[in-house]
Amino acid sequence: MAALPELEPGTLPPEAAALRAEVRAFLAAADFEPRADCWLTGADPAFSRALGARGWLGMTLPARYGGHGRSPLERFVVVEELLAAGAPVGAHWIADRQIGPSLLHHGSEEQKRRFLPAIARGECFFAIGMSEPDAGSDLASVRTRAERDGDGWRLTGTKVWTSGAHLAHAICVLARSEPGSERHAGLTQFLVPLPADGVTVRPILSLSGDHHFNEVVLDGARVPDALVLGAPGNGWAQVTAELAYERSGPERVLSTFPLLRLAHERGALPAAALGRLAARLWALRQASLGVAAALDAGRTPAAEAALVKDLGTRFESEITAAVREHAGIEPDPGSPDPLARALAQAVVQAPGFTLRGGTSEILRGIVARGLGVR
The missing domain is CATH 1.10.540.10 (Acyl-CoA dehydrogenase/oxidase, N-terminal domain)
Incomplete structure (x- = not known):
């Protein structure tokens, strides 16, 4: 091990x-x-x-x-x-x-x-074109195709849950550039300026009606060789390194911190519940800071980042559950009460905490491989 x-x-x-x-x-x-x-x-x-x-x-x-x-x-x-x-x-x-x-x-x-x-x-x-329909968190199952076209490429496929694509000036698309290649080979990243011919961005509304997710359809969108990111076929290695930045930051711990702060200011949490959350928060914050220090030292702490993300996103839901249990208010996005509004935001977003950036199961697999037990 x-x-x-x-x-x-x-x-x-x-x-x-x-x-x-x-x-x-x-x-x-x-x-x-x-x-x-x-x-x-x-x-x-x-x-x-x-x-x-x-x-x-x-x-x-x-x-x-x-x-x-x-x-x-x-x-x-x-x-x-x-x-x-x-x-x-x-x-x-x-x-x-x-x-x-x-x-x-x-x-x-x-x-x-x-x-x-x-x-x-x-x-x-920027937006990131990784996730695809029916693929879940398995990025290696990419079906978006990149086909040679003179001094460029044609991209065809669909990306989903693409955060901020409706505001983005460009999207970084992961596509299979070598058909029939091994799952983790033959993938390439492309920088696609937006808007672009052959690219359609469609909103995916959340339960609350908010718009931050999108479906991005690529229908023969042309990308010149000058906008290939890195070496063709090296997309998997690049994406793996990139995910360390995505999975380890303080956003994996602090997404529901504004709710915790409001509840504390209101005196809505018993001292024991608040103390447990504060202790967990401090430990996770130190772990996230440790990953930042590793990145600063030039290392790529993939397993450590996955561990921080898994623990952090579960903690965020624990904050939401604690406020729902003890605050005595109903989540209401239209309430004049800031605490009720913040609770509603957290409740709506909570199902995605353990999905985005890799499901908990995927993350635990990464940690297991880092330990040599998988």
């Missing part, structure tokens, strides 16, 4: 305290209603541009690409404060969290100069 996943404690840099205070002051003056699950359901392009103007997007990107050359731990501080406040960060979230680092590692010089400065300014939003 391999060694257990081990995370070195993450230590925030000395400048973190001043940075945290700066972000809190900005948020205190900003005009928005805090939302549970704000990184998915709260999208305000103007707010994203304001963050970009302050240097809080593309923080870890090099200055030559419009970034700010700061550490992942400094970015962790900014992201943590934004999520804790329930700020409307959904528009830029995917571009800043994972497309930027992926472009930096795998993109051509032309791609980096085209997309990265705009991402850092909060002026270029």
Whole structure:
């Protein structure tokens, strides 16, 4: 058996305290209603541009690409404060969290100069075309085809649960470029600017009527060779590395924190219940910070990130359950009571917590492989 996943404690840099205070002051003056699950359901392009103007997007990107050359731990501080406040960060979230680092590692010089400065300014939003109908969390079952067409490719297939595609300026599509290849081979990532001929974005409304998911239909959409991300056929390795960024961040712990804070301010939770949640939150936060430190050191902690995501998303539902049990209010999205509204948001989003970014079963399989028992 391999060694257990081990995370070195993450230590925030000395400048973190001043940075945290700066972000809190900005948020205190900003005009928005805090939302549970704000990184998915709260999208305000103007707010994203304001963050970009302050240097809080593309923080870890090099200055030559419009970034700010700061550490992942400094970015962790900014992201943590934004999520804790329930700020409307959904528009830029995917571009800043994972497309930027992926472009930096795998993109051509032309791609980096085209997309990265705009991402850092909060002026270029991305969607991710991974999930497909009937495929669940099994990314290796991709059926979207990429067929050669002169000096480019034609993409044909359907992607679903594509967050923010209706706001995105581009989508990163995973497609099978080598028919008949082994499941984890013959996959390629493509950068598809939006809108585009042959690409249709259709809304998928949530139970509450909110629109953040989409179906994206690719009907022979043409992508030039210049917009292939990385090497053709290397898509699986690239996606696997990218998912460490997606699965390990504080959003996997803090999606329902605005609800917990409101309940605490209201005195709606018994001390014992609040203490249990606070202790779990602190432990998970330290684990997430440890993954950020590993990324800062240049490692790819796939098993550790999967573990944080699995534990974190279960914890988020525990917050929702505790408030429903003890607060004595009904979830109501139209209520004048902020706590009832936040509870309604959390209840509607809760079914997706353990699905997005990989189901709990998939994540536990990754951890098992990391332990050498699968």
